[in-house]
Amino acid sequence: MNILVINAGSSSLKYQLIDMDAEKVLAKGLVERIGIEGANLQHRPAGKEEVRIETPMKDHVDGMKLVLDALVDKNHGVIASMDEIGAVGHRVVHGGESFKESVLIDDAVMAAIEENVPLAPLHNPANIMGIKACLSVMPKTPMVAVFDTAFHQTMPAKAYLYGLPIDLYRRLKVRRYGFHGTSHMYVSKKAAELLGKPVESLKIVTCHLGNGSSVSAVDGGRSVDTSMGLTPLEGLMMGTRCGDMDPAIVKYLMDRDHLSIEDVDKILNKKSGLLGVSDLSSDMRDITSAAASGNEDAANALEMFCYRIKKYIGAYAAAMGGLDVIVLTAGIGENVAIVREKVLSGLEFLGVKMDKVKNESRPKDVLISTDDSKVKVLVIATDEEMTIARDTQRLVKG
Numbered sequence: 098m099n100i101l102v103i104n105a106g107s108s109s110l111k112y113q114l115i116d117m118d119a120e121k122v123l124a125k126g127l128v129e130r131i132g133i134e135g136a137n138l139q140h141r142p143a144g145k146e147e148v149r150i151e152t153p154m155k156d157h158v159d160g161m162k163l164v165l166d167a168l169v170d171k172n173h174g175v176i177a178s179m180d181e182i183g184a185v186g187h188r189v190v191h192g193g194e195s196f197k198e199s200v201l202i203d204d205a206v207m208a209a210i211e212e213n214v215p216l217a218p219l220h221n222p223a224n225i226m227g228i229k230a231c232l233s234v235m236p237k238t239p240m241v242a243v244f245d246t247a248f249h250q251t252m253p254a255k256a257y258l259y260g261l262p263i264d265l266y267r268r269l270k271v272r273r274y275g276f277h278g279t280s281h282m283y284v285s286k287k288a289a290e291l292l293g294k295p296v297e298s299l300k301i302v303t304c305h306l307g308n309g310s311s312v313s314a315v316d317g318g319r320s321v322d323t324s325m326g327l328t329p330l331e332g333l334m335m336g337t338r339c340g341d342m343d344p345a346i347v348k349y350l351m352d353r354d355h356l357s358i359e360d361v362d363k364i365l366n367k368k369s370g371l372l373g374v375s376d377l378s379s380d381m382r383d384i385t386s387a388a389a390s391g392n393e394d395a396a397n398a399l400e401m402f403c404y405r406i407k408k409y410i411g412a413y414a415a416a417m418g419g420l421d422v423i424v425l426t427a428g429i430g431e432n433v434a435i436v437r438e439k440v441l442s443g444l445e446f447l448g449v450k451m452d453k454v455k456n457e458s459r460p461k462d463v464l465i466s467t468d469d470s471k472v473k474v475l476v477i478a479t480d481e482e483m484t485i486a487r488d489t490q491r492l493v494k495g
């Protein structure tokens with residue numbers, strides 16, 4: 098069965114068509130600037146030339162039509178007709194407390210995703226547009242929703258409640274949800290597989306380090322804590338997000354700089370993190386090269402980024418009462434050796450021994466800890482699309 102995976106943003110659609118029998122990506126691509134001047138499709142069919150098509154698109158329906166046309170095109174297509182798409186898996190950011198796992202989409206599911214819009218006002222409406230666009234162009238194809246939050250629904254109350262009046266949880270659902278669930282789930286399972294041990298027997302800390310970054314404590318295959326909260330702003334310092342800070346800073350900034358709450362929100366989400374501290378870039382490649390050539394602010398940004406990850410690893414080892422495995426994944430976790438080194442050094446007291454040579458050797462799906470390290474450290478290439486496709490296939494096949 099071929100499964101189309103869709104990740105819809107407010108003006109974009111990312112897609113992958115995966116042949117699930119071989120678990121092979123047939124084509125992937127991106128539609129950008131939907132509803133904006135310069136709308137375009139970049140389509141990458143496996144084994145063929147990449148194509149770029151610029152054409153106006155008024156909405157996500159136009160975008161989806163273009164994607165399907167590209168997939169069946171006689172030159173750069175990869176399937177003969179739409180009938181060869183068995184199902185569609187949609188990434189949905191916020192499932193709130195309604196969804197503890199992936200589900201087949203029907204009217205009730207759509208209504209529940211709508212209900213969670215206040216929890217993710219930027220993301221869920223875009224995901225809903227993506228689903229509706231797909232339903233309108235392929236009404237008979239089964240659709241599945243896979244939620245970023247679902248994997249973390251196993252957290253106990255002591256981990257997900259905030260120290261706020263309980264009424265705010267009961268009435269407004271203010272609690273920790275966590276994100277990157279498909280990634281934390283994928284890499285924790287993959288770690289167990291690579292180590293040849295049942296995931297049920299392992300205490301794993303998974304570090305998803307990309308533009309958005311989060312850490313999870315995965316005990317026996319279940320998420321028991323994670324660093325992102327009600328929104329993705331909490332936890333680690335990220336590309337442009339501040340991560341953990343004293344919430345009183347919000348009022349202080351509003352008072353001192355006469356800012357609106359929207360101004361402060363923008364500072365915390367878009368102008369902070371690596372970008373804010375370095376005053377240079379949100380991209381780790383720029384930060385490491387500037388730090389290496391003596392830029393003090395970039396060096397501080399790099400140190401802060403790593404120090405905070407290290408603190409979470411320590412905290413989650415304590416939360417689980419032990420630690421067997423650390424996984425590093427996503428753009429930074431998979432590619433930046435200096436970050437891995439700074440995160441892991443100083444954790445010897447927990448039983449972590451990093452192998453410097455392995456760490457420098459562009460590791461992928463392998464150990465970077467020494468043979469005698471009590472805690473195994475793995476670099477794993479995350480694959481959120483494959484996780485979505487597998488869940489979709491499982492649900493469609495019943």
Ligand code: ADP
Pocket residue numbers: 306307308309336379380381382383427428429432433
């Ligand atoms: P997201 O999916 O959250 O947008 P990614 O997982 O792609 O983010 O990670 C983006 C981050 O990873 C950026 O900071 C970027 O500098 C870093 N990164 C990605 N690839 C590389 C690489 N080959 N070398 C160094 N850094 C990389």
